[in-house]
Amino acid sequence: MILKAYLEMNDTNRSISETVELFQLIVYAPTFTLGLLFNVMALSFLFFKVKKLSESTVYMIALIFLDTLLLFTLPFKIISYHSRGTWKLAPVLCSTLESLYFVNMYGSILISLCICVDRYIVILHPFTAPSLRSTKKAAMVCAVVCLAASAGTVSTSQLHGEDNNNLYCFHNFSKSTWENVGLLSTLETVFFGSMAAMIFCTVQIIRCLRKHRNPDNPQTYTSRAEKIVVANLVAFLVCFTPYHVVYFLYFLVKNNIIHTSFQKVLKDTIQITLCWANLNCCLDGVCYFFVLRESLEDPLRNSQKTATRKP
Template identity: 80%
Template sequence: MNDTHGKGNISATVELFQLIVYTPTFILGLLFNIMALSFLFFKVKKLSESTVYMIALIFLDTLLLFTLPFKIISYHLQDNWNLGSVFCSTLESLYFVNMYGSILISLCICVDRYIAICHPFVALTLRSIKKAAVVCALICLGTSVGTLSTFQLHGKGHNISSCFHNFSKSTWENTGLLSTLEIIFFGSMAAMTFCTAQTVRCLRRHRKPDNPRPHSTRAERIVVTNLVAFLVCFTPYHVAYFMYFLVKNNVIHISFQQVLRDSVQVTLCWANLNCCLDGVCYYFVLKESLEDPLQNTATGSNPHTAHIN
């Protein structure tokens, strides 16, 4: 989350960076998410556990993308937000809450792929389309509960004059909020790193040295790329957010608080690139899986064949 008290606290360079990053993120993100959804609904003839998770991820990412134009507007309006407090809180909810919903769904995709490829026979009992749908529903329900906290970001009964920034002092003193967000991310990061490493190890173990099997190497590239994109997008923001929280609560004292505040703005903007990268990645995954059925091992949608790759 970001904290900006007036126009003077955001440098012109940071505002320009946000405009440069958010504009293509919004346009390309919508384009590739729509294309991925088109493949799912019109090309994929049968749903799988992986496609259920993909649909949920694309849905959450798309909702977040729709808030980006308003986020750009909010920085130009600064302390003159005139679109209403309820509308602002709704936008902030879609923006912040859906980001963590996307993180959890990305975790589910990674774990589901790991189970399908590394434990194909166990997967027959652990995985099902119904179970995947229930997990997605629970995540959406859980993140919806988090929506309640976003309506308190500016303080109770506060007349919002600036959206997406200028949060109340109580928000920055909320240790429970910080702990929840950091645990969600770093817990997901640890689990995804483990699952990805084990998945790649399993794929390589069943690959003959004299026959690298192109579809298997593609599967490895996809799972590693997914993890790298996740880490590159989300890690800087969560480190900057944690550091800024410590500064705001006088746990640590530094002389470059303005630089750290700008870092939170920039890294949060950078984190939203994941919405675009998700759409790009899963569009090409689905495209290749239709052209080459063996590519289904990359998404873990075929546990019956995953163990032979």
């Protein structure tokens, strides 16, 4: 299911434009550096400052792990594009890197959905939450998501078709890959389904928080929690929506549903939106670090805060 991230580049045997290639280098270099730094800092807080794991911190660990997988592939993506046609490293390495990239993209989306649903249960169903939530259950959910995402990488070896003599990596996918309607439907459903569920849960959480806000003190904890919930949703939408919209349009072009005159523009645009989507790794790391630090300032409210914020 996660193969979609690559379909972006299977255009023709031509390389992407030099302008887009430069844009990728400019974006990926700081994304890799800052994303890795922020995620390491967040993990350091988790392992050395947080004394007891909660459901939220379990989801956080899983999401940071998936983000790190994507960050690891970015330098190799730069190498792949810069080589302009030939993957000079081992073919098995290319397949592994592509799999890691796919696991992150949709594994992160699904874990983000789990985090949002977890907060929804805590805020709107506090009496049933204890029976529905536990760190063990959260760990099981993360394991299922990662296994499901990993299962999608089985078809990674088929992205380039049976004849891939030039050993392309991260781009130049086969015609059959682009004609796979089931793949398109699965990937788009995962994202837009998650997006709809997150919007619903976030709206309900905000309504509940505002209902219980103290009118005499607008700068209450619920007000701060509300801002973080909104920020999490906005980051999700801003990072992932452009890519999935452009990917759908590019699929239509590759299948001659939309005039092929749009192919070159969409080809460049899908590369740019994919770079933009990868920025989510940095945003996750920054958000986690500051939320963890704030939660440590008030241990008595730690469990409540992590339940109403993105961990």
